[in-house]
Amino acid sequence: MNKQNNINQFSFQFVFIMIINLIIVILSVMIISLGKNIYDNINNDRNTNYDLRVSLSYIANKIRQSDKKDAVEITELNGINSVVINEVYDEEEYRTYIYFYDGAIYEMFTDRDSAFDLSDGMKITDVDLFEINVIEDSLYKFAAISKEERAELYLSVYSR
């Protein structure tokens, strides 16, 4: 009888410890899984944030540094609006085009009258969509969409 009790007690102790170990393992897996999900979310948000911020900051800085009389204009390029920055170097006229093409923002620096293909430009950053609109003569609206997140920026051109 005493031996039977010891066996029962042993098996109960063993099962109890095993259950606690199992609970600890399950909770550990849940915490690791939670950490992974949080890290994934942080990474996705960071990438989206980067795309939106870089695209809008890039346009804002380009326009700000070229905000001289008749230097900045919005013109249509293959059916979509693009920012055009007119510059003169050594009495030669050049143009910088900033436009949306094939899921990215591109920049193209070329002679004023040179023709070019949209794919010739230098890719700046990937975005799903980039819209350029003229609100008023001196006020432009830029909208970037990346991974279903949309960010907008209005910019006023002081030189006009």
Place this chain on the structure above:
Amino acid sequence: MNNKLSLNSKTSLWEIIMSVLIFTVSGVIMLNCFGIARFTQIRANDKTIAGAIIQSDMEIIKSLNSADEVHEFLSDSYDSNNMDNGKYVYRKYYDKSWKQSSIDKEYAVCITLSHNNSKSGNLININITAEKEKPYPFTKKEGLNKVFSVDSKKFFPASGGSHG
């Protein structure tokens, strides 16, 4: 049959209690770290979006030609306005996804204007601040409700300036 819970070895029970305790403490610390990381990222996102909203409003104000146009724009695009110590305060609200909403008020963008009138024109001091209505959890620093803030000035000459 004696099936009641009694562990023979005191050392074994101690080990179990200690291991559960250590696991609980480390689990709480880890969850806290995850929470801090998540809400730090949310703050960073909020700062980016609030920065774009505030910069846009400031740019629009800078593009206007008179103080009346500024007030007209703000009356149209902001949800509420009031006077506070001689300053004009306009406020608009955003929901969790930063969509403008006067029902789900998760974030508020507040613009404060003070006028300095002189013979030569009207100088407007502008402050735009984005705030979160409830503080960010998992963080204990003060001033956490403020997301982003910008100060600027705009001068409207009485004669219309060089183009007036």
